[in-house]
Amino acid sequence: MICAIAELESDRHPLAKWYDKKSKDTTRGIMQLLPKTADWLYRDLHYQSYEVEGNPDLLFKPFVNVYFGAAYLKWLSNFDQKERSEEFVVRSYKGGTKKATSKKTLPFWQRYLSVKENYPPRKMCEDGLSPNHAFSATAPSALSVPSSQNINVAYMCWDSRASPEDMEEMWNHPEVLNEWSKSGEKKGKVRFSHDEKKRPYLSRVELKAVAEIILTHHFSTKGLKPTVLCALAEVVSMRFVYGLGPLAGIMGVDYSTALWLYTELGFRAYKVDSVDDLTKPFVSMYFGTAYFIWLSGYEGRERSPQFIIQAYMMGPKNVNFQETGPIWLKFEEALSCYGDIKKDQGGCSIM
Structure with a gap:
């Protein structure tokens, strides 16, 4: 639980911090704790192995941060003197106990x-994405919609993960319009x-449409094919x-890379205030394209x-053509699913 939360909250960066404009609070460290939460745990609940009260910068130290993060999780697990579920604890950690059942968490x-599910082990290259994701040419592919057997399941909507402007672009895309119309989707509830x-x-x-829209509006002069981005998404995330x-x-772009692209290289068409922003298809596609370029x-x-x-996939410092050949083969296989693979002198045309 602690490892997964640290992964999501900070991408494992001990010096991570995030300012919430609404609450005007700043979370710190690998588990993104508020200094006032750590102070409360220290002062009122007597978690005093580290003297954090009045010294918020201590939360940038991994052992200190994990200590108070674990203490907070333990407190949540018995909130209001009731044994709580894992889901309650995790969602409360993110949004507070009042939002443990909110759709926001x-x-x-x-x-x-x-x-x-991926712990342990975690096989990641130090300077890039994991090369260990298996690519499947068949799954997922078909549009799955609620049936009479799962009518009570909460299905996530596109409209909650894309701006109104991007949704309008999707509706204006002929192939998307055809697919959504056939599956009975309605504007505002796709x-x-x-x-x-x-x-x-x-x-x-949908994936190809997102790639085409991002390239048309933000990278039209780069000559990059949308099918290349689609193939990358297939290999990295299976969509x-x-x-x-x-x-x-x-x-599959990590938060630190996206933030670097935004702040240092000026790719600012989409904001990236937290890891959650990267789970929005247009945001992820935008920063993935920027990184590719x-x-x-x-x-x-x-x-x-x-x-x-x-x-x-592996980071530029880790490229070794003899050892990473299978990754290129997976990419070619994924590219073939979009009918856009052209052999040329033993390679593949992608630009």
């Missing part, structure tokens, strides 16, 4: 389950497809809205398609 709980575990994902038609394991969103000119050199794809 449901996405956090769903992502928590996905991350927790459901995502869901797998048997009730995890929301994008259909291939799941929340991503796979610790990788957030359809493009940055890699294409890594260290001031024009890079080959094989380098870009493998650097995206």
